[in-house]
Amino acid sequence: MKPSDAEVFKITNIEELKGFCDLFRKRLKEKAVVLLYGPLGAGKTKFVECLLEPMGVRDVSSPTFALHQVYPLKKISVEHFDLYRINGEEELESIGFWDVFQKKKGWVLVEWADHLKAQRLPAHWPVFEVRIRMKEIPIQKHASKKNASTTRFFEVRERNETLTPPSELAAVKAQGLKPTSRTK
DSSP states (O other), X not given: XXXXXXXXXXXXXXXXXXXXXXXXXXXXXXXXXXXXXXXXXXXXXXXXXXXHGGGTOOOOOOOTTTSEEEEEOSSOEEEEEEOTTOOSHHHHHHTTTGGGGGSSXXXXXXXXXXXXXXXXXXXXXXXXXXXXXEEEEESSTTOOGGGEEEEEEEEEEETTSOSSOHHHHHHHHHTTOOEEEEEX
């Protein structure tokens, strides 16, 4: 797979999201940036919660009003930003966004990453883009919206290198989670 390719995972329930996050967490080294894209209510904060809960973080909340949450862990610190209310580079500077990249290690999780000029991120930090799309799927044929379930599609792209080595793809398939497609 070329660096521009993305893998798309179909997530229909919380257990599948947790399984996806378990696999995704293994891709993150001691230093990583995760850019989260998706409409309001897509599950960006739930993704962060499922990513961090097995590491002992119990109180993940959307930093929409605080703009920035810090979750100190044993080996790394997780910086969780919500840029929904950010209106420019000056505001990013004022909330200390660029300061976190002075650290030698840590994870920087960014909700509403479309409010960020991603090309300005430091080159020495691996960057993952996670785009969440939602689609309502009727539970049964001719069902109304009340009887629909929302399926989420998580499109994952890692910049500058192959996303999933063959050995990890085998692990994904063994757990029943598989990419539904690849995009460019």
